[in-house]
Amino acid sequence: MTATIPETTGLTGQMLIAGTPVRGTGTPIHALNPATGETLEPAYHYGDASNVDAACAAAAEAFPAYRATTAEARAQFLEAIAANIEAAKDAIIARATAESGLPTARITGEVGRTTGQLRLFAAVLREGSWNHAVIDPAQPDRQPAPRPDIRQRSIPLGPVAVFGASNFPLAFSVAGGDTASALAAGCPVVVKGHDAHPGTSELVGRAITDAVAASGLPAGTFSLLFGDGPDLGTALVTDPRIKAVGFTGSRSGGTALVAAAARRPEPIPVYAEMSSINPVFLLDGALATRGADLGKAFVASLTMGSGQFCTNPGLVIAVDGAGLDAFVTAARDALADAPATPMLTPGIATNYTTGVDALGKHAELVGRGQAAETECACHAALFTTDAATFLKSEALQDEIFGASSLIVRCKDAAEMRAVVDNIEGQLTATVHADESDFDAARDLLPTLELKAGRILFDGWPTGVEVNYAMVHGGPYPATSDSRSTSVGARAIERFLRPVCYQDVPKALLPSVLTDDNPDQLWRRIDGQLTRD
Amino acid sequence: MTATIPETTGLTGQMLIAGTPVRGTGTPIHALNPATGETLEPAYHYGDASNVDAACAAAAEAFPAYRATTAEARAQFLEAIAANIEAAKDAIIARATAESGLPTARITGEVGRTTGQLRLFAAVLREGSWNHAVIDPAQPDRQPAPRPDIRQRSIPLGPVAVFGASNFPLAFSVAGGDTASALAAGCPVVVKGHDAHPGTSELVGRAITDAVAASGLPAGTFSLLFGDGPDLGTALVTDPRIKAVGFTGSRSGGTALVAAAARRPEPIPVYAEMSSINPVFLLDGALATRGADLGKAFVASLTMGSGQFCTNPGLVIAVDGAGLDAFVTAARDALADAPATPMLTPGIATNYTTGVDALGKHAELVGRGQAAETECACHAALFTTDAATFLKSEALQDEIFGASSLIVRCKDAAEMRAVVDNIEGQLTATVHADESDFDAARDLLPTLELKAGRILFDGWPTGVEVNYAMVHGGPYPATSDSRSTSVGARAIERFLRPVCYQDVPKALLPSVLTDDNPDQLWRRIDGQLTRD
Incomplete structure (x- = not known):
């Protein structure tokens, strides 16, 4: 049996590539209500390599301007996404409940977790420690040679591919922890939505796309694709413009992506959260x-x-x-x-x-x-x-x-x-x-x-707090990279790398590294943490 | 022509496996003085898979006790290594100059850089931010569900394999930056010494081995092997007890180690610093x-x-x-x-x-x-x-x-x-x-x-400061992991991973996470950095 599209959602069945709805030309898939067996309209057609190319090209084009935004601008952008999700909450909850078979209360809680996660990263951005600002001032009189002025900060890796998970249609999917932390870091994101909840993905994708436009950010900051893992997923991970990958899913899926990323001419980090029996x-x-x-x-x-x-x-x-x-x-x-x-x-x-x-x-x-x-x-x-x-x-x-x-x-x-x-x-x-x-x-x-x-x-492992101390990660095969967490404040670190500036003229230094410290950020100066 | 062993060095030509000198049974190699063409005694015989096994077994056995040492104990251990290198300075400089053909002034400077590096990590250990201690206290009254108490710290990955580099017989070799940062993190180290300077490697290996014994640490905390890359090097990287690798060398050597590590049943991080034209x-x-x-x-x-x-x-x-x-x-x-x-x-x-x-x-x-x-x-x-x-x-x-x-x-x-x-x-x-x-x-x-x-x-890239802000790393193919640095304080992060503790009874918490903060470390409590 086939249900009509609920009026409230107005789903189109299209991907969202740099702000533009695009209908795929591949295999059509439908979500299924696992509680009723009902097939849910509309059809979502798989995208192909040309869609991956378009999304990655737009992400690469967006990257310089997006990463040049202030932390405050990105914080407001994440908050705008959260607000848009809240505004579309009824439609999202109805559709996600239908697509997942999960109880309304659980999905409602997951909306809160998703918006809370976006707002946590807004707070992380404003607090500023993510910059990892370090200053070792010059010592012109040091013997036998003067010490140069050396300063360090973190910058984003580049466009990130995110794979939506089946089991958290919101919190680990289109606007989930991987997307939120990558966007916070300053990385454009290309999401491959999960086949189990394409309608939820479209709704949340629109919430992000609208926030991109309203925040005056480059359209390529976000794209949402549909397609199968071995085909479109591999094309995405092996696209040279993608610089890191976030994945939550099976061990076979995760290890396949890790292997594909390792075979690239330029290998990239894959953060795959795979399997655990806890x-x-x-x-x-x-x-x-x-x-x-x-x-x-x-x-x-x-x-x-x-x-x-x-x-x-x-x-x-x-x-x-x-x-x-x-x-x-x-x-x-x-x-x-x-x-x-x-x-x-x-x-x-x-x-x-x-x-x-x-x-x-x-x-x-x-x-x-x-x-x-x-x-x-x-x-x-x-x-x-x-x-x-x-x-x-x-x-x-x-x-x-x-x-x-x-x-x-x-x-x-x-x-x-x-x-x-x-x-x-x-x-x-x-x-x-x-x-x-x-x-x-x-x-x-x-x-x-x-x-x-x-x-x-004296508790149970189900239920993962989203905060500063959480570690949702662990040694292989639980994840592909035990040095990271996919939940909580430190998830942002996965998409950053350090750069240092030696004797760079003051006029050319990034503001987080200037002597006056205009935003009173925590910085390590000569080895000591200070907000001076 | 063949020179006799200088009296001052008393070199034996043996590997050092968990404190015990072991003569290899493989191909004998001799160092060569590139300035004179002179062959330098003694012969160093390559080790084999059984030596790798013995070193890794000892490292794995040492790991629980070594990582349980206090940061202060490890700081003193690093300082003891530095003191032992200084005590053997004349022999080390003579041998390293002969083996490398580099000027005495350069090698003398490199001794200072090596001991300075060890002491930098002692300072890093005492400052304590490396623990990345985070506390999100419980909120028993939170609605709809109480918030548990969650705390986070970093722990070492496990035994680390280090490959000595040809071009820095001291600062990037047996007691170089990789070894110093791994030991600081709490990881036992197995070094494959470089064929270009086996005598220097033996002298420095002894300085470490003596410090291990004098500090009352498990003998397996450090081993030094000799052998060829494709054979012994691969055996070392693929040993299941090795949990991370530090390498400085060629692009072909680095990519081979990265590939070998990725093929393991449990893949591990390889920090390979490979090639750069600057x-x-x-x-x-x-x-x-x-x-x-x-x-x-x-x-x-x-x-x-x-x-x-x-x-x-x-x-x-x-x-x-x-x-x-x-x-x-x-x-x-x-x-x-x-x-x-x-x-x-x-x-x-x-x-x-x-x-x-x-x-x-x-x-x-x-x-x-x-x-x-x-x-x-x-x-x-x-x-x-x-x-x-x-x-x-x-x-x-x-x-x-x-x-x-x-x-x-x-x-x-x-x-x-x-x-x-x-x-x-x-x-x-x-x-x-x-x-x-x-x-x-x-x-x-x-x-x-x-x-x-x-x-x-307005300077030149040669000359790398060892301090807090330095980044000696960069995007592929300069290194295999742009998120890290092999020089400077942050090199320790390569060998750590976060663990979190949820509702763990106070009596069982590690001391860096107890409420009283006995060492007044910087910690993030409810999102804010504090020494309280």
């Missing part, structure tokens, strides 16, 4: 005092959003005993009550089912959620195995995108330690510990630091 | 007032150290006219007086001659320095061509390691602009400008920022 460690004291409560809370985290989070708790590790038994029983019971919820796309649902079936061959089933009525739904699953089996099978560490988790039962602390040593790089590692567990936790922590970007205690 | 722009006003002086000063920079600097001025760009004529005449005359000086190795001398011969086929010879008496010497060369020819030939941008430079004559400012747009990524870009040139310089600067890591005015 181990949860239940220590003995915590299990003994609140095993059942933990089991219940665990299932709430596991099944939230059909488990379609990068930070979904896909692995639970504990030492066998009555506490773990209580946890498992409570989790099984809670799971039995968990309703089947829609998954984002039929493809994701199929992969989920395949993954769960494969896991079932290597691990013992603890229980499942309620069975799905439609095909595109998540029938949550919980498995268990012993540590010896886990240590022997690499397949047990494969991410299953969706609500599926594996409880690894260890004989003792030493075996738990062997499991920890054996896990791959992760976005998060969670520890549940009582005070009686602190010595064990203290032993565990140094290893967890090497395995994950975020370590959390 | 364009020098002579603007009209400067040429008119001091063309001849600039020509003379240029030749001094060009021929210093036989031109064997990453920052050697290999390209000069100016608009044709009387000022440029005066520059060229003065440069030719100065060059005619320049004595032939030894090159680092016969291989480097051969490559230099091949490169100069090839350049001579595409460009017109301006003049040469004095002819060499020995084969392993640099017969400095200066060529010229017009901009139209330069723009048509990629080969004219190839780095020739040694004193060779090409003057590109432009018809006008527009043609000069076309040349600028066409050059590859560089370590440096130099501008000579009078006040009358400031408008032209202002137009040029934004492009130079995108092409180079360091922009300097």
